[in-house]
Amino acid sequence: MAMAINTTLLFTPEAMAKVDARVIASGIPGPELMRAAGASVVACLLSSWPNVARAVVLCGPGNNGGDGHIAASLLAAFGVPVLRHGYAPRSGTDAAAASATCEHAILPLGDYRPLAGDVVIDALFGAGLDRAVGAEVAAVIGRIAEAGTPVLAIDLPSGLSGRTGRPTGPVISAERTVTFAGLKPGHVLMPGRELCGVTTLADIGMPARLVASDDPLWINGPHLYGPTLPRREAADHKYSRGHLAVMSGPLISGGAARLSAMAGLRIGAGLVTLGTPPGAVMAQSAHLTAIMQHRVGSSADLAAWLSDPRLSALVLGPGFGDLEKARDYAKVLANARRYLVLDADGLTAFAGRTGELGDMFAGETRLVITPHEGEFRRLFPAIAEDETLSKVDRARQAAALLNAVVVYKGADTVIAASDGRAAINADAPPWLATAGSGDVLSGVIGGLLAQSMPIFEAACAGVALHGAAASQAGPGMTAEDLAGLVRPPAV
Structure with missing residues (x-):
């Protein structure tokens, strides 16, 4: 036996x-x-x-x-x-x-x-x-x-x-x-x-x-996501490997979106494009090489861009700034039935409006949110204040409320799906607690979604690969170092 x-x-x-x-x-x-x-x-x-x-x-x-x-x-x-x-x-x-x-x-x-x-x-x-x-x-x-x-x-x-x-x-x-x-x-x-x-x-x-x-509660690891990781084929081309868009903020705050975009490119997305407001296009151009740009100044511009079916996943929130526009963009993305990673200002935009966000993304699960502790408390105050709940309980309740995958960040990041599946990540190094590391994570998850990974598995893999890049970087790491070390796993 x-x-x-x-x-x-x-x-x-x-x-x-x-x-x-x-x-x-x-x-x-x-x-x-x-x-x-x-x-x-x-x-x-x-x-x-x-x-x-x-x-x-x-x-x-x-x-x-x-x-x-x-x-x-x-x-x-x-x-x-x-x-x-x-x-x-x-x-x-x-x-x-x-x-x-x-x-x-x-x-x-x-x-x-x-x-x-x-x-x-x-x-x-x-x-x-x-x-x-x-x-x-x-x-x-x-x-x-x-x-x-x-x-x-x-x-x-x-x-x-x-x-x-x-x-x-x-x-x-x-x-x-x-x-x-x-x-x-x-x-x-x-x-x-x-x-x-x-x-x-x-x-x-x-x-x-x-x-x-x-x-269905696990330690996060390859047993959860390994079989669904993107496979490299000899006949691949850039569009077959997915197109990720990262929505950029205004002139003064474009760095966060660049971190997300670089992480999405390094994790294997075939193309990555910044959706940049008109006033920031020239500033972003000074920093970009392999990452492209598309001018997006309004919800109508975004809707027109999404008429291209090859645009498969988007990241919204890092350095975005305009909360009202973030809500408008999220609605456009939901109506276009695209996968969305919502982070940073994108989360702040829906504080006190989680019902609205959940209604937008009813049906097939296409939304990933990546709150840290403060953002989680602003989004879900009643859940966060219930001391009888574990972090897993809280993440599961939030996921069910939004019909989303919740990546509840921290030293013990919890990934929870709306169907009750959950994983705890237990091996990320402490130096991940640095400005911009969350922007990199949102790009990693977005890049995996762009490559057609299932949404829960993409979030689990994103958290694990983000931590692996940080472990390689070592103490003193900056977010720029982290984005540069993101790599797709060998499969």
């Missing part, structure tokens, strides 16, 4: 509980899984802290505590001094059986005082808790933090929501986390990713066919 971990799907705590139940119902006993989990924790601790002076296991009353009891028993067998502090397991449970294998008494949680050389194993609550920890736990968390004692968390640091990735109150900050079978949103959404430290995904013998979820 194939045993596996799932490195692509993300499992909410509720979805993982269903996986656990399916696995046990298939005939694999819960205590066997607990022993494997405890052994994985021990392997991580001994490889990471080979000179540990004392392992202190903080045990909760449930299965997370059971994993900790197994770890304590194994560590003692290996000659590591062990203490257990916490709560007795519930009678008759797998955790109680695990606790019985350990000779050390469970001392009161509040009695723990960190010593130099300690490594704490956090086996208190894991993903099973989605409320604030109590005062006793909070006090221990405070002492651990003050002492700088390293922590290895089992499943998730206690006090961190596995669903939202946000602390529910006082929270343990772990140097390492060991989780099993599949990652949870809390491992990759911020600030959970940082609170988990280095996360190890361990195989504890669950059958691969059972490590599955009905919730």
